[in-house]
Amino acid sequence: MKLSDGVEAAIHCATMLAALKDDAVLPTTALAEFYGVSASYLAKHLSALVRCDILISVNGPAGGFRLQRPADKITLLDVVLAIEGDAPAFRCAEIRRNGPGAPDASAYIKPCGIKSAMLAAERAWRGELAKTSIADLVQSFRAEADPRSLARNRAFVADTARVQPRTD
Amino acid sequence: MKLSDGVEAAIHCATMLAALKDDAVLPTTALAEFYGVSASYLAKHLSALVRCDILISVNGPAGGFRLQRPADKITLLDVVLAIEGDAPAFRCAEIRRNGPGAPDASAYIKPCGIKSAMLAAERAWRGELAKTSIADLVQSFRAEADPRSLARNRAFVADTARVQPRTD
DNA sequence: CTTATCCTGGATAAGAAATATCCACAATTA
DNA sequence: TAATTGTGGATATTTCTTATCCAGGATAAG
Numbered sequence: 001m002k003l004s005d006g007v008e009a010a011i012h013c014a015t016m017l018a019a020l021k022d023d024a025v026l027p028t029t030a031l032a033e034f035y036g037v038s039a040s041y042l043a044k045h046l047s048a049l050v051r052c053d054i055l056i057s058v059n060g061p062a063g064g065f066r067l068q069r070p071a072d073k074i075t076l077l078d079v080v081l082a083i084e085g086d087a088p089a090f091r092c093a094e095i096r097r098n099g100p101g102a103p104d105a106s107a108y109i110k111p112c113g114i115k116s117a118m119l120a121a122e123r124a125w126r127g128e129l130a131k132t133s134i135a136d137l138v139q140s141f142r143a144e145a146d147p148r149s150l151a152r153n154r155a156f157v158a159d160t161a162r163v164q165p166r167t168d
Numbered sequence: 169m170k171l172s173d174g175v176e177a178a179i180h181c182a183t184m185l186a187a188l189k190d191d192a193v194l195p196t197t198a199l200a201e202f203y204g205v206s207a208s209y210l211a212k213h214l215s216a217l218v219r220c221d222i223l224i225s226v227n228g229p230a231g232g233f234r235l236q237r238p239a240d241k242i243t244l245l246d247v248v249l250a251i252e253g254d255a256p257a258f259r260c261a262e263i264r265r266n267g268p269g270a271p272d273a274s275a276y277i278k279p280c281g282i283k284s285a286m287l288a289a290e291r292a293w294r295g296e297l298a299k300t301s302i303a304d305l306v307q308s309f310r311a312e313a314d315p316r317s318l319a320r321n322r323a324f325v326a327d328t329a330r331v332q333p334r335t336d
Numbered sequence: 337c338t339t340a341t342c343c344t345g346g347a348t349a350a351g352a353a354a355t356a357t358c359c360a361c362a363a364t365t366a
Numbered sequence: 367t368a369a370t371t372g373t374g375g376a377t378a379t380t381t382c383t384t385a386t387c388c389a390g391g392a393t394a395a396g
Contacts, residue, residue, distance in 0.1 A: 001171050003257045011282050060393025063343040089171045097182050098204025103316035110194025113308040117300045125293035132285045146275035229362025229370040
């Protein structure tokens, strides 16, 4: 069992975007370079976040991504499900119905106890992920991170953020 | 994110073995046929359970597997970790240290908040799995399963179980 | 209106991991 | 000695992940 590498990148990008003001955005290439990951692959993940209404994308020059809503309304679970999909990790193949002499489907209306227990554990996992918001991560980063790391992130946002042109 | 198919088979086999008496055992081929799964592949998973001290294997004719300890001392977590390995699902690649201008390792002594949150969720998952024992599963199966399914399992054990020869 | 930038989605391929099979070998029983 | 069964290694096969590339559309600036 392994989570996609994209999860780590997606969460980092979301926390970075949470530092933007107003309608500013950050482009894929800048984020990919900052985190040292593949730009074309990161683009796939960011698109997934857009499809799940976690990010908003802006096309054209000075385009990029920003959060779709306040960072305290976006949970780790939202991001993980956007990248991984919402299928449960335990896929019951119903092997209890296999083999010779197995009764027909009417004998298996009640869910398998194994499946129930495995899915209960996943609910606990998801529940825990839902407790942490992107805002929580930003806050703990600001409170605990090394000053050098903090400064680097701030400089990146300051240098790279782009503001949407005003339609005055 | 997906759990190995072997997890389902391993748990089913463990619950079946919990119905054995004394030193009786069940061979791989019988279990594989009963659940309609690949015998040679199931053998791999059963070996993993032996390596993790969940099952005991008996060689030779009339050989097979049985539980290493009482079913209430074996949890779902034990079985899942035996099949999946105990590496966490979230593998932090520390991309926060990547990219140009990143400070050296001394700036990243404190663990990343993202990693901490992801691992906390996994602890919740594992904690939930640890709450359910093989004995719990057997009990709920006996209480809730369809009589036809129950009878089939009982007949299988009665027909297939083998007892170790006595060293009188 | 043209150019440059950037996101989008599909096609595609390389790589890793899960799934599955086979076989030689050791252990054990009859 | 012959038959049965688990063990571990080697090896395919399939599936999923990771990664790249490109054509297309949207948009801003000149």
